[in-house]
Amino acid sequence: ETGVTQTPRHLVMGMTNKKSLKCEQHLGHNAMYWYKQSAKKPLELMFVYNFKEQTENNSVPSRFSPECPNSSHLFLHLHTLQPEDSALYLCASSPEARDRGNQPQHFGDGTRLSIL
Amino acid sequence: AQKITQTQPGMFVQEKEAVTLDCTYDTSDPSYGLFWYKQPSSGEMIFLIYQGSYDQQNATEGRYSLNFQKARKSANLVISASQLGDSAMYFCAMREGGYGGSQGNLIFGKGTKLSVKP
Numbered sequence: 487e488t489g490v491t492q493t494p495r496h497l498v499m500g501m502t503n504k505k506s507l508k509c510e511q512h513l514g515h516n517a518m519y520w521y522k523q524s525a526k527k528p529l530e531l532m533f534v535y536n537f538k539e540q541t542e543n544n545s546v547p548s549r550f551s552p553e554c555p556n557s558s559h560l561f562l563h564l565h566t567l568q569p570e571d572s573a574l575y576l577c578a579s580s581p582e583a584r585d586r587g588n589q590p591q592h593f594g595d596g597t598r599l600s601i602l
Numbered sequence: 603a604q605k606i607t608q609t610q611p612g613m614f615v616q617e618k619e620a621v622t623l624d625c626t627y628d629t630s631d632p633s634y635g636l637f638w639y640k641q642p643s644s645g646e647m648i649f650l651i652y653q654g655s656y657d658q659q660n661a662t663e664g665r666y667s668l669n670f671q672k673a674r675k676s677a678n679l680v681i682s683a684s685q686l687g688d689s690a691m692y693f694c695a696m697r698e699g700g701y702g703g704s705q706g707n708l709i710f711g712k713g714t715k716l717s718v719k720p
Contacts, residue, residue, distance in 0.1 A: 526712070527712070528606070528693075528709075528710040528711060528712050528713075529647075529693070529695075529708075529710040531707050531708065534707065542707065574645055576645070576647060578647070588635060588652050588654060590637060590649035590652060591647075591649070591708060592649065593639075593646055593647035593648075594646065595644055595645045595646040596645035596646065598645070
């Protein structure tokens with residue numbers, strides 16, 4: 487069983503829809519992250535939460551809205567997305583956002599999002 | 603300028619042979635950490651190995667070892683005795699600042715697709 491669970495695994499939505507991606511970690515970590523992975527591009531960090539507080543927003547458009555109700559759960563609310571937003575969205579967690587340095591981030595399987 | 607460069611978009615290796623995946627990085631910070639991740643077709647990013655900039659020895663984890671050449675700013679991943687299950691995308695990543703990169707965010711390269719042939 488993976489320590490980081492993402493749902494749904496696949497999502498197809500129209501540009502006017504509203505949907506949410508969910509991430510849950512069972513590792514007792516305090517930092518959670520959203521990444522976007524597009525074809526032929528490096529992983530892009532979107533948001534960082536540390537102890538439920540957002541510590542980083544990497545110039546992400548407002549049509550992506552994150553929510554972190556507690557250290558174990560992270561959501562990404564989506565509304566009026568564009569076709570270029572189609573990508574794999576990965577959630578990750580780590581003990582803390584600023585730690586001893588050698589702590590890897592643990593990733594979920596991702597949600598593959600397609601915008602029609 | 604790219605912080606992490608992986609020059610091999612795709613690699614093939616025969617089963618049971620060793621393979622080296624290249625990674626070069628660019629940083630002016632004396633303290634950083636380097637990571638390698640594996641991403642199978644299922645999508646999950648799996649952590650493989652870590653090397654801190656101040657570590658004296660090259661990191662090893664089972665069949666994975668990191669050929670760390672600090673002066674050349676390279677951190678190549680060596681996989682020994684390749685298995686069919688090693689077929690995946692492999693990503694090199696770096697964190698800068700703090701001890702071993704403790705203060706920075708992960709910066710990823712574009713990845714190398716490894717295919718293991720039976």
